[in-house]
Amino acid sequence: MAKLVKETEHPLFKKSSKLRTERFGKGLTFAAVLLTALLTAAIFFLVISKGLSTFFVNGGSVKEFFTGSTWNPGQKHEGGSPIIGALPFLTGSLAVTGLSALICTPLAIGAALFMSEISPKAGRKVMQPVIELLVGIPSVVYGFIGLSVVVPLLRDHVTGSGFGIAAGTIVLSVMILPTVTSLALDAIQAVPRSLREASLALGSTRWQMIYKVILKTAKPGLLMAVIFGMARAFGEALAVQMVIGNASVIPHSLFEPASTLTSILTMGMGYTVLGTAENNALWTLALILLLMSLAFTIAVRWIGRGKPQ
Amino acid sequence: MRQAAAEHILTPAIRTEDFRFYYGSHEALKGITLSVEQNEITALIGPSGCGKSTFLRSLNRMNDLIPDTRTAGEIWIGGKDITKPAEDTVALRKQVGMVFQHASPFPFSIYDNVAYGPRIHGKVRKAELDELVESCLQSAALWDEVKDTLNKPAGSLSGGQQQRLMIARALATKPDILLMDEPTSALDPISGAKIERLIQSLKTQFTIVLVTHNMQQAARISDRTAFFLNGEVKETGRTEMIFNSPVYEETKDYISGKFG
Numbered sequence: 001m002a003k004l005v006k007e008t009e010h011p012l013f014k015k016s017s018k019l020r021t022e023r024f025g026k027g028l029t030f031a032a033v034l035l036t037a038l039l040t041a042a043i044f045f046l047v048i049s050k051g052l053s054t055f056f057v058n059g060g061s062v063k064e065f066f067t068g069s070t071w072n073p074g075q076k077h078e079g080g081s082p083i084i085g086a087l088p089f090l091t092g093s094l095a096v097t098g099l100s101a102l103i104c105t106p107l108a109i110g111a112a113l114f115m116s117e118i119s120p121k122a123g124r125k126v127m128q129p130v131i132e133l134l135v136g137i138p139s140v141v142y143g144f145i146g147l148s149v150v151v152p153l154l155r156d157h158v159t160g161s162g163f164g165i166a167a168g169t170i171v172l173s174v175m176i177l178p179t180v181t182s183l184a185l186d187a188i189q190a191v192p193r194s195l196r197e198a199s200l201a202l203g204s205t206r207w208q209m210i211y212k213v214i215l216k217t218a219k220p221g222l223l224m225a226v227i228f229g230m231a232r233a234f235g236e237a238l239a240v241q242m243v244i245g246n247a248s249v250i251p252h253s254l255f256e257p258a259s260t261l262t263s264i265l266t267m268g269m270g271y272t273v274l275g276t277a278e279n280n281a282l283w284t285l286a287l288i289l290l291l292m293s294l295a296f297t298i299a300v301r302w303i304g305r306g307k308p309q
Numbered sequence: 310m311r312q313a314a315a316e317h318i319l320t321p322a323i324r325t326e327d328f329r330f331y332y333g334s335h336e337a338l339k340g341i342t343l344s345v346e347q348n349e350i351t352a353l354i355g356p357s358g359c360g361k362s363t364f365l366r367s368l369n370r371m372n373d374l375i376p377d378t379r380t381a382g383e384i385w386i387g388g389k390d391i392t393k394p395a396e397d398t399v400a401l402r403k404q405v406g407m408v409f410q411h412a413s414p415f416p417f418s419i420y421d422n423v424a425y426g427p428r429i430h431g432k433v434r435k436a437e438l439d440e441l442v443e444s445c446l447q448s449a450a451l452w453d454e455v456k457d458t459l460n461k462p463a464g465s466l467s468g469g470q471q472q473r474l475m476i477a478r479a480l481a482t483k484p485d486i487l488l489m490d491e492p493t494s495a496l497d498p499i500s501g502a503k504i505e506r507l508i509q510s511l512k513t514q515f516t517i518v519l520v521t522h523n524m525q526q527a528a529r530i531s532d533r534t535a536f537f538l539n540g541e542v543k544e545t546g547r548t549e550m551i552f553n554s555p556v557y558e559e560t561k562d563y564i565s566g567k568f569g
């Protein structure tokens with residue numbers, strides 16, 4: 001039998017210094033993850049607890065929140081519950097988001113197809129840098145341009161004061177266009193070259209290849225691009241607030257002043273005191289925004305997981 | 310019928326006349342003059358980079374997709390010089406089908422993969438399509454394996470099945486000529502042997518040009534062989550002649566595996 005070496009003497013049992021750095025690194029990254037997770041949890045907790053207190057502490061009605069059209073949380077109904085009809089902002093937010101996605105999607109997919117299929121050279125050299133530049137422009141600049149160009153244009157050539165859902169939609173469409181285009185481009189470029197060749201070898205025209213193979217194959221990615229754009233549009237505050245007019249009424253026309261969840265939130269938060277019903281009502285709006293962004297994220301994940309071929 | 314067949318023997322399915330191909334300034338094909346006979350399997354063999362795939366892809370103008378290339382000389386298919394820029398590539402590719410090395414099924418169902426070609430060429434009647442899809446799958450020896458799962462994604466088939474599906478898909482546009490670019494090199498020997506048998510059975514209806522790295526495959530299934538070397542056709546003739554009594558030393562060395 002081999003002679004037993006005492007545990008502490010054998011070099012394999014010695015603690016190496018590398019092991020220590022390894023553990024240190026592990027601890028450091030774990031701490032970072034923990035901090036991020038804690039922060040997220042704290043934010044969720046704060047927004048949820050504050051947002052729900054409108055209903056549980058101040059006695060607001062959930063039904064009224066989603067269906068009522070008068071927003072005046074500082075005042076109370078006869079029964080003592082705050083007046084919290086958020087329907088105008090909900091419809092405003094959904095309208096600008098949906099409409100801007102509707103305008104943006106064909107433009108973005110068209111631009112992405114041009115860059116990938118029609119003129120890859122010009123796409124790479126000219127369009128890509130332009131789009132990256134557009135993504136980087138702060139939203140307040142888009143809002144400012146909207147205020148100085150879009151609003152007067154609508155006022156002079158269409159109808160009304162120029163402020164309203166139409167102006168918000170136009171500004172948002174332009175704002176999310178680069179993001180959606182760039183994501184759509186990724187999705188289209190991910191379609192394997194072999195599928196393009198297979199289609200052309202069967203005698204398809206380039207256009208048939210694009211709409212029968214490329215768009216079909218890239219569909220989950222394209223859907224993801226649009227949802228990302230919608231998430232951005234839904235959460236955008238500044239640019240929209242500058243051009244939408246901020247009237248808390250249910251809009252009957254695209255050219256009348258309206259408001260969104262974000263615009264009411266940014267307008268109101270400076271004028272309320274923490275803990276009051278008025279303040280809590282704003283937290284409820286924040287909660288809706290949070291839940292919507294969560295829904296967008298889940299939708300993207302769900303589509304991104306994709307179905308196996 | 311008899312008379313038509315006799316005529317076929319007289320006119321080659323493909324005839325190239327001093328065909329040259331350039332990638333930028335590099336001359337990849339240096340004057341190919343070659344005839345491919347009707348209803349025969351012509352194997353193109355040769356070491357990597359000899360130009361055989363470039364030549365194959367010139368026959369249905371797939372090289373058009375590569376920027377900065379040009380051609381000289383003529384390729385005659387069906388009474389037309391298909392190298393002319395004005396030539397209709399859609400009609401050409403419908404007539405000259407292609408099967409690639411790697412199966413590339415569209416992410417659609419088995420049925421929709423086969424129906425893709427007929428549909429883009431305007432065939433939409435369900436009954437007509439059903440019949441065509443069935444006959445093509447039958448010709449590709451795949452029908453019995455997939456007839457109950459036509460709506461399943463094509464990607465769920467095995468590699469060998471996918472390659473037979475690719476052949477069925479190519480047959481569905483009713484081509485006269487089938488180009489095959491190493492159709493079995495990505496497959497296991499058993500699936501490969503199935504494809505080989507299939508290719509042999511197809512030559513009664515189609516003219517087949519087959520690029521292969523597999524010398525035994527060329528010897529087993531082709532009627533004629535063209536040996537490519539450095540962008541030229543070094544030697545061409547009946548397959549048994551090329552393999553049994555090659556004229557040139559290089560041909561002999563290549564088919565005996567001295568270089569590849």
